[in-house]
Amino acid sequence: MESISEDHDSSRRSFLLGMAATGALAFSTFSNATGELMIPEPSVSFEPNTWVKIDPDGTTTITVAKSEMGQGVRTSLAMIIAEEMDADWSKVKVRQARPDTGNGGLFTGGSGSVIWSYDMLRKAGATVKAMLISAAAKKWNVAESNCMASSGVISEKNGSRKILYGELTDDAAKISVPSNPSLKSTGDFKLIGTPKPHIDNPDVVSGKAKYGLDVRIPGMKFAVMVRMPAYGASISSFDATETLKLPGILKAENVQGVGLVVLADNTYAALKGREALKIEWNMGSNATLNSAKISEQMKSGIGTVADVPASSAKKIEAHYELPYLAHATMEVMNCVADIRQSSAEIWCPTQVGDDIRNAVANVTGLSANSITVNTTLLGGGFGRRLNTDYASIAARISKAFKVPVLFMFSRQDDMRGDAYRPASYHICKGGLDSTGKVTGWVHKTVNGEASNPPYQIQSPNSNSTSVGLPIPTGAWRSVGHTSSIFVNECFIDELAVAAGKDPFEFRHNLLPNGKLKTVLEKVAELAEWTKPLPKGWGRGIACTDAYSAIAHVVEVSVSNAGILKVERIVAVVDCGIAINPMGVEAQIQGASVDALSTALKSEITIENGGVKQSTFRDFEWLRMNEMPKVEVHIIPSTASPNGMGEAGFPSVSPALCNAIFNATGIRVRTLPIQKTSLAAVDDPEINNNIGEINVFPSPFTSFFKVEGQLNTASSGEVLISIQNLLGSTLLETSAPFTNNGKFSQEINFSPASAGVYFLTVKSGSALIMRKIVKE
């Protein structure tokens, strides 16, 4: 597989020259990865449409019009074309479409890439195969029905002749393009449905794969901008004297529509230069806004919530609250822009290549058709790259300074400059009759989403309202379903328990026959739903048909101290025909990590009018040692495919909370879970014979002091560590004993996010554990 930057060059070659010369000799002038012109070589390529090009050596280049952000779309979409054209998969390369290459819209989101492309790409592939078969039949002077295609070879059914696709390019180019080629029946699929590693993996593991930040073009400079510390803040004055003295700094000045920008020879100089700026801020009107106030505003803004029928024998009500979430893609937002007098070229990791072109046109005044947009690989997307802010900024800077620039967010910029999954507040009410039948369902939300559950409940009442806040929000993997399905699947569980019913049976009885009921049954079977668990263990279940029908069972154990372990996750999905089962499995495993991270640990909070978190230290993600085994079962299907980018997310978090309830009797209704103590008793690991410790203040915000005495030790040192909800050690330090086993130590735990943690004090065999709360 060639690297993506070469893909761009080869795609330009093909489209600029190959397209005009379709069906004839294509003389190619192109540049290599570093932009150096190469000597033209004559070649005969067969390029019947904008999706496929076959070279004489058999290399089959397939165009992919959707952005690769880890969901495997460059592999799955190429597989669809390769299937219908019976290509040799080992000879397939992928090139990335641009807005001007005639491959339709580039929008990549809503889990729609496979759904929207399936029929079109099958036809594109079938067209190629039909033309190759016609060419072979003509060459051999036999009927087309006597020719068959398989893995890049046409062979004669009643004879021994064989010819490679690459040997037919010249002949096939002379065949007229059929308008209605016949498609395979799904039973004849050889490639679709087989597990394939991503086609870019060889480039990824060799370091050759090019993401946005890896683009290097001649004369390119590096730019960062100053971000406001609060929403609505502005710079009242700045002094760039110290910045301009630093090596590598080119400019430190205001750019129209952007703000204060530092331009430098390299990233380090740009970041150092920004640090050296002296800035006076006007903090603006939101300077005192914080998460507590936002929570109050949401709660008071919910308005009237309908009631369940008064005749209900039993009524229950529950309130849920979800935090803002950052996308925190591994690759920060960035864009390379080369804005020239009358044209421009952009390299950008984006989900919306067409929108990027329009955005750059808007801010530069250039016409859209004079702007070339190259979509690079994306180091994660999750919806963040549906926005175009980073490209507009890059374009404005390049235009103002008249140089090609790589504009990037630092990690802190990225975490504080996101369009967040909205924080939301939800009230649910449910009614049951005396037999446990549901008599009413109400779900109202502020700033979240409330959709009707898939269950057969009479007159469900779901509605939403909003309160205006200055925090920008946007699409975040599975979007409104992140709140709607979390709440619905937690609340149906609460209703099941209130009705005295098994949560699986309760759901099962309320579901009409269909895919969702089938996956629910299958997940219960594979997760051994009815098998007894040890004390302190629990199972939770949840399901949704938001994207594909999917059901999860999460199994947890919770220690007396309140340390949680996610023991096992079982997922069953019916996504229609699974184009690449290896990709489907990866999406479900990955979405589980998203869901566990955000359910357990991570949140974005507002302090002094701005985002508090700045990096993965205070916006924590699940780690290797916290990763449970995720078992994925795909229901065999020949139905049209559904999307899998988002399906794996929504039902994991409610299944987890339901499992915690099953294990502990504690209903967690506010995320992240680490803000709730799951401890059965407060200080379970204290044995007075060993000694005692005191922690103060409690709760604490950044610093606390631990002092105490261990009876069994009087020399050496005491080891002090802090564990999170999952038992992972986040901090380790030590303190000397003063006398008689006494010790005292101040601990700085400021970088961590708010929540319940565990302090462990250890010396030799003596161990004391104490729950601590960080606010």
Next chain:
Amino acid sequence: MTTLTINGQQKTLDVPPDMPLLWALRDILGLTGTKYGCGVGVCGACTVLVDNSTAARSCLTTVAEMEGKSITTIEGLSTDNSHPLQKAWIELGVPQCGYCQAGQIMNATALLIKTPKPTDEDINLWMKDDICRCGTYQRIRAAIHQAAGQ
């Protein structure tokens, strides 16, 4: 001026001595396989191998500290993806977006140098500071075992 060896080749860098190795690799030497993730040593995307023995966060390692040292980046692990970790990563389909994987592979390289036959627990402890935002941990663990011949 700092002289160091990168992927077997001696290089002389005329950069401020406090420049992190990460930016020297990416912006000065054009070795963009080593990635920027957080810049403060908490995500692992920038991990490189020093003196063929230890893993280092190149975002926290200055160029001056690397004087006379030998650095291996993802580009230098093999010329043809033949390193057992690269082979296992491809075969088991580890990468999703792929952005963190160079760091994951370089840290796993250091693990296998120290512990040629790691257990799950060894892998969990060694790799726990390398974030994969796509959540490929399960396959990373399997790929390390496969590369170790387990």
